Amino acid sequence: MSRRTSSVIPGFGLTLGYTLVYLSLLVLIPLGALFLKTTELSWAQFIAIVSAPRVLAALKLSFGTAFAAAVLNGVIGTLLAWVLVRYRFPGRKIIEAMIDLPFALPTAVAGIALTALYAPNGPIGQFATELGFKIAYSPLGITLALTFVTLPFVVRTIQPVLADIPREVEEAAACLGARPLQVVRHVLLPALLPAWLTGFALAFARGVGEYGSVIFIAGNMPMKTEILPLLIMVKLDQYDYAGATAIGVLMLVVSFVLLLFINLLQRRIARS
Amino acid sequence: MSIRRFALAALASALIAGPALAADTLLNVSYDPTRELYVEFNDAFNKHWQAQGHEPIKIQQSHGGSGKQARAVIDGLRADVVTLALAGDIDELHRLGKLIPEDWQTRLPDASTPYTSTIVFLVRKGNPKGIKDWDDLIKTGVEVITPNPKTSGGARWNFLAAWAYAQQKYGTEEQAQEFVGTLYKNVPVLDTGARGSTVTFVNNGIGDVLLAWENEAFLALKEQGGEDFEIIAPSLSILAEPPVAVVDKNVERKGTRALAEAYLNYLYSEEGQRIAAKNFYRPRNEAVAAEFKDQFPALKLVTIDGDFGGWKAAQPKFFNDGGVFDQIYQAE
Numbered sequence: 001m002s003r004r005t006s007s008v009i010p011g012f013g014l015t016l017g018y019t020l021v022y023l024s025l026l027v028l029i030p031l032g033a034l035f036l037k038t039t040e041l042s043w044a045q046f047i048a049i050v051s052a053p054r055v056l057a058a059l060k061l062s063f064g065t066a067f068a069a070a071v072l073n074g075v076i077g078t079l080l081a082w083v084l085v086r087y088r089f090p091g092r093k094i095i096e097a098m099i100d101l102p103f104a105l106p107t108a109v110a111g112i113a114l115t116a117l118y119a120p121n122g123p124i125g126q127f128a129t130e131l132g133f134k135i136a137y138s139p140l141g142i143t144l145a146l147t148f149v150t151l152p153f154v155v156r157t158i159q160p161v162l163a164d165i166p167r168e169v170e171e172a173a174a175c176l177g178a179r180p181l182q183v184v185r186h187v188l189l190p191a192l193l194p195a196w197l198t199g200f201a202l203a204f205a206r207g208v209g210e211y212g213s214v215i216f217i218a219g220n221m222p223m224k225t226e227i228l229p230l231l232i233m234v235k236l237d238q239y240d241y242a243g244a245t246a247i248g249v250l251m252l253v254v255s256f257v258l259l260l261f262i263n264l265l266q267r268r269i270a271r272s
Numbered sequence: 273m274s275i276r277r278f279a280l281a282a283l284a285s286a287l288i289a290g291p292a293l294a295a296d297t298l299l300n301v302s303y304d305p306t307r308e309l310y311v312e313f314n315d316a317f318n319k320h321w322q323a324q325g326h327e328p329i330k331i332q333q334s335h336g337g338s339g340k341q342a343r344a345v346i347d348g349l350r351a352d353v354v355t356l357a358l359a360g361d362i363d364e365l366h367r368l369g370k371l372i373p374e375d376w377q378t379r380l381p382d383a384s385t386p387y388t389s390t391i392v393f394l395v396r397k398g399n400p401k402g403i404k405d406w407d408d409l410i411k412t413g414v415e416v417i418t419p420n421p422k423t424s425g426g427a428r429w430n431f432l433a434a435w436a437y438a439q440q441k442y443g444t445e446e447q448a449q450e451f452v453g454t455l456y457k458n459v460p461v462l463d464t465g466a467r468g469s470t471v472t473f474v475n476n477g478i479g480d481v482l483l484a485w486e487n488e489a490f491l492a493l494k495e496q497g498g499e500d501f502e503i504i505a506p507s508l509s510i511l512a513e514p515p516v517a518v519v520d521k522n523v524e525r526k527g528t529r530a531l532a533e534a535y536l537n538y539l540y541s542e543e544g545q546r547i548a549a550k551n552f553y554r555p556r557n558e559a560v561a562a563e564f565k566d567q568f569p570a571l572k573l574v575t576i577d578g579d580f581g582g583w584k585a586a587q588p589k590f591f592n593d594g595g596v597f598d599q600i601y602q603a604e
Contacts, residue, residue, distance in 0.1 A: 054598075054601075216463075219460065219461045220463065230423075237423050238592055238593065
């Protein structure tokens, strides 16, 4: 309440009310309905559905590939953000605009294009075939599609933070005798870490739920390359609404726990 | 093709979001490969309807996976008629939606199926792997493309055709299950729908043989000019029966029952049958069938009702969770 009186702009009641209505209509009510629908199942039925071998295999695949894609983007995205913030070169504006393209492009289009390129006899995929492995129709292909779709998150969360770190800080560190790698390790990374974690968490969460692009490149083989959202569609095609919501709830709970963990980690880092 | 597909998808979502339809429009909710058929049929029906002294009507069509389309209607899409890939999906309109009576399939001739199709093989030109019959699909080194029967109506027909062949050849269900198990080991990709599999086979060049609706196979051949592919008819296949139905609850609300019934009945007329045959569906009308008999290879066909006890028995046994299809993959 003390914040309310100290605010220059009035309207706390109005804005909070709006926030609550907005969140309820868009997030709480749909998610509530999801949980409500699952209550049609008994605990035993729910456990049986979410512990079926196929569901567990898909769970591992969905979260594993989303994690791999988020890590990959964590590394490459940081590099991209660094290049875009710290250097001026011709074509920078174009690269800058390209980074957001994965958001604008329908994910199905991305999936079809990636599949055509990385299929065992596609222009790029054929080289993998020669080397004896597959990109499309394997978990590698799923990771690739997810990396594409979640590319902007890490770049866009790190960019403003990086731009706020004055060059002088790096120069000061260098003057004090730090080698370039030490500057990165002891000066830049600690400042970037909270933003980096946010970008990582966003990319990870987005990757777990992604359907449109993955479905084309995955191959969808049961137990091997079947993602959780596909299992939800499979249940729906059997008119098994409760079963589908059970998997939805499972995904929601696992995602929530992981995001909560990342948030706590962030707070600890911010405090130290 | 794909641009049109996206346009239709956009149209379908506009229909869901749009205001209540006026009385002189008709919405036909159909499955994936009937697009071209109904574009032509709608035109013909509109002329026929006007010739009978009615105002011209606007017919809208929506296409997608058969199961998804059925769910959209159950969830409130105001379809006047449904023309889906299998009776099992229309049964759900009764079971889950209470939109039609249980005996819907007896209301029109031929179990409400004005045209039929079957499952054939599409192979690459010259048939390099020498594929002649179902037996050749289980050989090592042959890659078979078929969609996932859990998500695709067409794929269920594929699965049952393979099963019927194996059961007739080997005799027991165990041997049939072993046969389809080996067959699905040769499947490198399970797309979610029939069109997805066609794209995998035709555009991405994956696989040696595509199990396809006969009409899809002919259509792919027609669009490609017959240069890259050939159709192979196996010794035995299944009579795929995609039925049609008036959605009672919706036509009563909209007052379009007479129109919707006339629309479906016209599918059985000689002209309707001819349009179906021109779009590579096998007509029911014997005169029209005789006219087009050179187009369709003569096949021994099993039926879902005669050999599998109907969809009510076949769906849970083969395709629901824990069914035969799941067992094939769990066994690994």
